[in-house]
Amino acid sequence: MHSLSEPKDYKESRFLSHRLKSSLGQAIIYIxxxxxxxxxxxPFLWMISASLKLDKDVFRFPIxxxxxxPQWDNYVKIWTQIPFLTFFSNTAKLTIIITLLQLFTCxxxxxxxxxxxxxxxxxxxxxxxxxxAIPWQSYMVPQFILMRKLVLVDTHxxxxxxxxFSAFGVFLMRQFFINIPNDIVDAARIDGxxxxxxxxxxxxPLSKPAIAxxxxxxxxxxxxxxxxPLIYLNSQSLKTIQLGxxxxxxxxxxxxxxxxxxxxxxxxxxxxxxxxxxxxFVEGIxxxxxxx
Amino acid sequence: MDSMKLNxxxxxxxxxxxGTLRERLIVYSFILPxxxxxxVFTLIPMIFSLVLAFMNWDGANVVTWAxxxxxxxxxQDTTFRIALSNTFYYVIGTVPLTMVVSLGLALLLNQPLHGxxxxxxxxxxxxxxxxxxxxxxxxxxxxxxxGPVNQLLVTLGVENPPRWSASVDWAMPTIIMASIWKGMGxxxxxxxxxxxxxxxxxxxxxxIDGANAWQKFRYVTLPMLTPATFxxxxxxxxxSFKVFDLIMVMTGGGPGxxxxxxxxxxxxxxxxxxxxGYSSAIAMVLFVIVLIITIIQFRAERRWVSYL
Numbered sequence: 138m139h140s141l142s143e144p145k146d147y148k149e150s151r152f153l154s155h156r157l158k159s160s161l162g163q164a165i166i167y168i169x170x171x172x173x174x175x176x177x178x179x180p181f182l183w184m185i186s187a188s189l190k191l192d193k194d195v196f197r198f199p200i201x202x203x204x205x206x207p208q209w210d211n212y213v214k215i216w217t218q219i220p221f222l223t224f225f226s227n228t229a230k231l232t233i234i235i236t237l238l239q240l241f242t243c244x245x246x247x248x249x250x251x252x253x254x255x256x257x258x259x260x261x262x263x264x265x266x267x268x269x270a271i272p273w274q275s276y277m278v279p280q281f282i283l284m285r286k287l288v289l290v291d292t293h294x295x296x297x298x299x300x301x302f303s304a305f306g307v308f309l310m311r312q313f314f315i316n317i318p319n320d321i322v323d324a325a326r327i328d329g330x331x332x333x334x335x336x337x338x339x340x341x342p343l344s345k346p347a348i349a350x351x352x353x354x355x356x357x358x359x360x361x362x363x364x365x366p367l368i369y370l371n372s373q374s375l376k377t378i379q380l381g382x383x384x385x386x387x388x389x390x391x392x393x394x395x396x397x398x399x400x401x402x403x404x405x406x407x408x409x410x411x412x413x414x415x416x417x418f419v420e421g422i423x424x425x426x427x428x429x
Numbered sequence: 430m431d432s433m434k435l436n437x438x439x440x441x442x443x444x445x446x447x448g449t450l451r452e453r454l455i456v457y458s459f460i461l462p463x464x465x466x467x468x469v470f471t472l473i474p475m476i477f478s479l480v481l482a483f484m485n486w487d488g489a490n491v492v493t494w495a496x497x498x499x500x501x502x503x504x505q506d507t508t509f510r511i512a513l514s515n516t517f518y519y520v521i522g523t524v525p526l527t528m529v530v531s532l533g534l535a536l537l538l539n540q541p542l543h544g545x546x547x548x549x550x551x552x553x554x555x556x557x558x559x560x561x562x563x564x565x566x567x568x569x570x571x572x573x574x575x576g577p578v579n580q581l582l583v584t585l586g587v588e589n590p591p592r593w594s595a596s597v598d599w600a601m602p603t604i605i606m607a608s609i610w611k612g613m614g615x616x617x618x619x620x621x622x623x624x625x626x627x628x629x630x631x632x633x634x635x636x637i638d639g640a641n642a643w644q645k646f647r648y649v650t651l652p653m654l655t656p657a658t659f660x661x662x663x664x665x666x667x668x669s670f671k672v673f674d675l676i677m678v679m680t681g682g683g684p685g686x687x688x689x690x691x692x693x694x695x696x697x698x699x700x701x702x703x704x705x706g707y708s709s710a711i712a713m714v715l716f717v718i719v720l721i722i723t724i725i726q727f728r729a730e731r732r733w734v735s736y737l
Contacts, residue, residue: 163540170537174551177610180566181554183577187569196575198584246463255456261464268471270723272671274692275716278699278709279481280474282488302466332455361559363674368700382561383678393569400562411557415550422618 181404188212188397195393211398218389221399223374224381228360229406231296231377236355238301240348247310248336252322262311265304281368291371299369300359306351309421313347314340350421353414360407378403481709488703499710509711511686512694515601516715519690520669522605523612527665528658531613535620536650549621553614560611564678567607568594594680597687604688608675612668616661623657624650655734663726670719691715 182202187195189207215221249255250262280299281290289295317340325335341348366377376384385399411418485495503509534552538545555563571578571593582590591599627650635645673692676682682689682697691711699708 163542166537166540166542170542170548173534173537174548177555178551180563180570180610181558183570184562184566195569196572196577196580198577198580200577242463242466245459249456249459253456253459255453255460261460264472265467268467268475270667270719271475272667272692272712272715272719274671274673274695275712276471276474276478278695278705278712279477280470281699282481282705283470283474283477285488298466299470302463302470304467304471307463307467332459336459357557361557361561363559363561363678364696367677368696379559379561382559382565386561386565386678396565397569400559400565403562404558407557407559408554411554412550415553419549419553419618422615422622 184397184401188394188401190394192391192393192395195397208394211394212402215385215395215399215402218395219381219385220373221378221381221385221402224376224378225402227293227375228378231293232356232359234297235300235359236352238297239303239306239355240351242302243306243351244310244341244344244348245336246307248314248340250307250311251314251317252319252335252340253332265307268304269308277364277368284369290369291375293370293375296365296369300362300365303355306355309351309354310344310347313344317343346417346420349414349417353410353418354421356410357407478709478712481706482713484706486705488705495706499707500713502707503710503714508686508689508694512689512691512711513714515686515688516670516672516690518601519605519608519672520666522601523608523669523672524662524665526605527609527612527616528661530609531616531661532620532654532658534613534617535624538617538621539624549618552617555611556614558611560674561678563607563611564675567603568679571603594688595684597684600680600684600687604676604679607679608669608672611675612665616665619661620654620657623654627653652735659726659730659734663723666722666726667719670715670722 183200186200186202186204188211189204189209190201191208194201194204250258250265284290284295284299287295289298321339322335325339330338361379362377363379363383366380370376370380382399382403386396389395482499483495483497484492485498486492538549538552542548570576573579573590573592573595576593578593579590593603594600631649631653632645635649640648671692672690673696676688676690676693677696680688682693692715695708695711695715698704698711
């Protein structure tokens, strides 16, 4: 149970035995953590390894973690056997447009909810919060019917319109703006800055962490979204990478190494984004989580 | 939680604000770009879903009024009954285990360690990875005949290793395992933030009183974590009732109906059988269950959550 001892104990311990016990505790923690990391990342390591093998070798046991004869060719084949490039660019297009629109509309509305006064603001905000808690699936059918009436099914525009006005984004931006002191806003108003001026010259530059958080949330969501495209996109030329991946799995169910290569490629963009911005992401989750 | 938010808001209202027409137009210009989209594509369908559950519609022919028929039909629908119990199976299997695992990881990472950020990144990674890719690699790892997991079990002397997602009994546990693995990093981050927010003087006071490590954990850490635990349990419960992608890609609801959950059933009813009204009724049951559980959790919050 020494793993739970406080850092202070460690520093304050004057007795050798105590210190020895502490460093033993530390060693145990490291062993635990390393074991946990290996277990958690094992599926990804196996994915990398399998993607460089011949199909017949993928399941050979004991596992050959580093293939003796890496099949780099697999990474060429995936682009030719199915229209992977089309899926990739469709997903990139949707991700970029939806993220930009979310940033624009959510930060605008978030600012109004945090710093402006208007009639019905609390009720309206309650509707936003409620919609986050209600499962999307409970209104997916009426939403689909509406989209069909508007002739937006099987179009990218349809998905863009569905996902660009995120209630969660508004909530996140508001939680951030509300922590910016009102004095700053009031001082700017007295100096004669318009509300737009305050937003663009003061709030926006201050809200970089929130913007970064929303960017990552939105990108990860849109890039990985499966159910939205599954319901709304039918034409081959419009499909996204997640649908493409599933199609690949269904059509070439025995081409294990190609499936692993395609899966790996589909993970790369989000992985890069995550590694670059992960500090913001983690902080963003922590703040929205605790304030929520 | 809501009352706290309201208090916050009142403090932030600026007294200098006067609602002239011009000023009101400015406010609306901030709200409307988002609100219009939100109202049309979320609020209206949400309200409409209440009505649709009481109608019959195949998407092509005339809409007819069904009254309570759709809900009455639920009682005769064995797939619905199976989906309902599968959903609870999944939720009860996923929520407590994910909480324990993510709290455990957070406690480990809350120590003065070298490279704790690196560990955090690794634990968090499954959360950002796409579900389709994750599901397919799990299915291959746990392939009944060829997968490395079963080959290892056979080598270790297990004679009939489970057939995992291909077997009626093991499919749901396999999915629960995959979903814990995928989600724990997210909740770990929330717990970690909460752990770091516990003031150190509480531990110092406990140490003066002669508390050992376990007592510190039991009487300082755990009570101080209750707001985070409450938040995590809420988020996790709601998310678990909505489970779809992982099951759709890993088993498609099978084998048989072993992993058919409410959302899968609602999806199939609407988009394969085109019974939109009935699908909405299933979705309405999901909504009511989530609502009831949320209310219960909020009621219980007063009893066990302590805010400092």
